[in-house]
Amino acid sequence: MFKFLVKGLIRDRHRSLLPIIVVALGVLITVYTYTYMKGVFGESLEIAAIFDSGDVKITSRAYYAEKDEAPNDLALENTGDLLGQIRKDFPELAWSERIKFAGLVDAFDSDRVTRAQSGVRGVAIDLLGSDSSDRDRWQLETAVTEGRAPENPREILITQKLAERMKINVGEEVTLITNTINGAMSAVNLTVSGTVYFGVGFMDRDLILADLKDIRWILDMEGWTSELLGFFDLPAYDDEIATALADDFNLKHADSSDDPYGAVMNTMLDDSGMREYFNYAENAGSIVIIIMITAMGVVLWNAGLMSGIRRYGEMGLRLAVGESKGHVYRSLLGESIAVGLVGTFFGTLLGLGLAFYLQEVGIDISGMMGDAEIPFPTILRAKINGMAFVIGVFPGVMSTFFGAALSGLAIYKRNTAALFKELES
Amino acid sequence: MMENKLIAGLAGVALVLLFNAPQSACANAPTPEQILQRVDANMVFESAISKTSMTITNRRGRTTSIISKSWSKGEKNALVEYLAPARNKGTKMLMLDDELYTYSPAADRIIQISGHLLRQSVSGSDLSYEDMMENDALLEVYDAVLDSEEVWDGRNCFVLALKAKKMEIAYPSRKVWIDSERYLPLKEERYAKSGKLLKKIEIRDLVRTQNRWYPREIFFKDMLSNGQGTIYRIEEIQFGVDIPEHLLTKAALRR
Numbered sequence: 001m002f003k004f005l006v007k008g009l010i011r012d013r014h015r016s017l018l019p020i021i022v023v024a025l026g027v028l029i030t031v032y033t034y035t036y037m038k039g040v041f042g043e044s045l046e047i048a049a050i051f052d053s054g055d056v057k058i059t060s061r062a063y064y065a066e067k068d069e070a071p072n073d074l075a076l077e078n079t080g081d082l083l084g085q086i087r088k089d090f091p092e093l094a095w096s097e098r099i100k101f102a103g104l105v106d107a108f109d110s111d112r113v114t115r116a117q118s119g120v121r122g123v124a125i126d127l128l129g130s131d132s133s134d135r136d137r138w139q140l141e142t143a144v145t146e147g148r149a150p151e152n153p154r155e156i157l158i159t160q161k162l163a164e165r166m167k168i169n170v171g172e173e174v175t176l177i178t179n180t181i182n183g184a185m186s187a188v189n190l191t192v193s194g195t196v197y198f199g200v201g202f203m204d205r206d207l208i209l210a211d212l213k214d215i216r217w218i219l220d221m222e223g224w225t226s227e228l229l230g231f232f233d234l235p236a237y238d239d240e241i242a243t244a245l246a247d248d249f250n251l252k253h254a255d256s257s258d259d260p261y262g263a264v265m266n267t268m269l270d271d272s273g274m275r276e277y278f279n280y281a282e283n284a285g286s287i288v289i290i291i292m293i294t295a296m297g298v299v300l301w302n303a304g305l306m307s308g309i310r311r312y313g314e315m316g317l318r319l320a321v322g323e324s325k326g327h328v329y330r331s332l333l334g335e336s337i338a339v340g341l342v343g344t345f346f347g348t349l350l351g352l353g354l355a356f357y358l359q360e361v362g363i364d365i366s367g368m369m370g371d372a373e374i375p376f377p378t379i380l381r382a383k384i385n386g387m388a389f390v391i392g393v394f395p396g397v398m399s400t401f402f403g404a405a406l407s408g409l410a411i412y413k414r415n416t417a418a419l420f421k422e423l424e425s
Numbered sequence: 426m427m428e429n430k431l432i433a434g435l436a437g438v439a440l441v442l443l444f445n446a447p448q449s450a451c452a453n454a455p456t457p458e459q460i461l462q463r464v465d466a467n468m469v470f471e472s473a474i475s476k477t478s479m480t481i482t483n484r485r486g487r488t489t490s491i492i493s494k495s496w497s498k499g500e501k502n503a504l505v506e507y508l509a510p511a512r513n514k515g516t517k518m519l520m521l522d523d524e525l526y527t528y529s530p531a532a533d534r535i536i537q538i539s540g541h542l543l544r545q546s547v548s549g550s551d552l553s554y555e556d557m558m559e560n561d562a563l564l565e566v567y568d569a570v571l572d573s574e575e576v577w578d579g580r581n582c583f584v585l586a587l588k589a590k591k592m593e594i595a596y597p598s599r600k601v602w603i604d605s606e607r608y609l610p611l612k613e614e615r616y617a618k619s620g621k622l623l624k625k626i627e628i629r630d631l632v633r634t635q636n637r638w639y640p641r642e643i644f645f646k647d648m649l650s651n652g653q654g655t656i657y658r659i660e661e662i663q664f665g666v667d668i669p670e671h672l673l674t675k676a677a678l679r680r
């Protein structure tokens with residue numbers, strides 16, 4: 001029976017071509033949108049984790065309350081003991097110490113007179129330690145566009161844009177003017193060992209990357225750490241695991257809950273304020289499917305109605321020769337499944353092709369990012385996962401089935417007694 | 426004739442007494458301008474060398490002490506060199522007319538402090554660079570009105586409301602409690618143009634030296650910061666000393 005229906009579809013292209021094209025287009029859009037959303041949302045969360053929040057972050061309570069200001073005078077003191085403890089308590093995570101700071105970079109001439117000055121924000125990570133996990137996490141090998149990553153004390157990396165704007169060459173000495181945690185002005189000369197480009201708008205503007213030891217010395221923060229970031233060895237952020245871990249840590253440190261300088265752990269979603277964004281990303285597939293089923297269903301319902309008008313005589317004849325209305329209706333539904341499967345196949349193929357292009361090449365939107373302060377990639381990339389191969393089946397088959405089921409209801413409205421009269425006319 | 430002259434003379438004396446009596450009473454209470462004049466006479470000097478300490482208490486309740494030596498000439502030229510702590514030793518600040526420079530020995534750089542940097546705190550204290558640069562005689566910069574007379578810390582004070590004569594000034598208005606005997610401001614509130622209280626200052630100790638009263642210990646509180654205030658103490662001061670010209674130059678910062 002199904003074979004018979006497929007033959008009918010192939011031989012009568014008017015019956016199958018338009019619905020297949022509609023389904024293929026719809027599935028293409030579904031697959032493409034799904035992979036795009038997965039790619040962009042996933043990358044945003046990854047950026048937030050790597051550059052800002054980790055999967056979990058430990059700070060002092062007072063620091064967390066003012067975290068947007070990066071108040072280093074409220075940082076955690078003597079973090080060596082705490083670091084040893086959390087490495088023992090939570091061995092499944094990799095831990096990274098961070099200090100964020102702000103200041104001025106002052107480029108000077110041979111007479112040591114200022115020739116260019118710019119406000120910068122800085123991040124200090126363990127660049128020179130024996131453990132290279134921070135360097136790997138920041139992908140410095142690929143991010144360095146000129147020069148090299150710091151290998152000696154007092155060496156820094158600056159963004160390519162900053163170097164271009166201030167006309168700073170690799171190997172040049174610049175003065176970092178900032179404030180110690182006591183508020184005193186601190187001016188120190190640092191050598192620019194290289195320039196970096198991360199492909200993340202807010203990171204690529206006015207950032208300097210320095211070694212933790214240097215910045216501790218410059219900011220008078222010996223033994224202090226502003227933020228302790230924890231990273232799970234998981235392919236993507238898992239909020240359930242992160243929340244359980246944070247609850248466990250905070251319970252263990254509950255005795256210091258009145259101490260504003262006591263440690264507190266927060267998940268990436270709470271720290272970065274991306275919980276809603278994350279929920280949206282998690283439900284991206286469902287959202288796309290619902291939208292596409294509805295939109296395509298309406299289009300295919302309409303196509304079915306048009307087809308019903310075109311095949312008005314055929315239906316009448318089939319009913320007139322004794323085919324039951326239910327059988328005709330079911331055959332229409334069978335046809336719709338065949339159309340849906342074929343359309344889904346082609347749509348998925350095309351959608352995956354486009355998604356693959358977007359995954360490998362991406363779309364550069366750096367010009368549109370302006371001064372945005374959100375962890376958003378400047379090159380949008382799709383991400384093809386296992387779900388991308390099957391996600392088109394739901395809207396592809398369901399929308400044709402839904403469209404045929406609605407338009408096919410007209411069969412039950414045909415008056416059998418008037419069929420021959422209709423055929424005669 | 427003599428009698429007439431005598432009567433006329435007595436009448437004249439009486440008239441003089443009559444008309445002068447209230448004027449004499451007013452003369453006892455100096456005008457706001459006279460008060461400021463006498464304050465400026467204490468506070469403004471031709472030249473001075475001083476050694477000071479600045480004890481800063483941050484919002485975590487920790488204190489830092491900075492010891493420095495200053496050479497001042499007139500209202501607009503001064504050099505400050507940090508002597509301690511070791512981390513800040515050798516840092517210098519030079520005020521030349523309306524410009525302020527700082528020298529950092531760690532970077533061997535002379536950096537001009539200008540624009541918004543002037544509003545930043547000096548070494549984490551409750552004093553801003555602008556505060557350091559405001560050495561003009563009060564009478565030159567402010568119009569004064571006698572607000573009231575109060576007792577502050579056991580001393581009789583004139584309370585003056587000051588309003589800036591020019592726009593480009595860090596504190597467009599101030600309220601000052603001036604010791605009515607020693608003519609030193611014992612307490613001060615400095616306000617923004619909007620009327621917001623920016624800074625509170627109290628003189629907690631003073632000294633009589635070289636025929637003038639001068640503050641020995643001043644407490645500053647920046648009302649916009651979370652710190653617990655700064656105590657500025659003048660350990661030693663010598664007025665009217667000869668300061669070599671070359672000391673107050675940019676070139677001297679590196680020496």
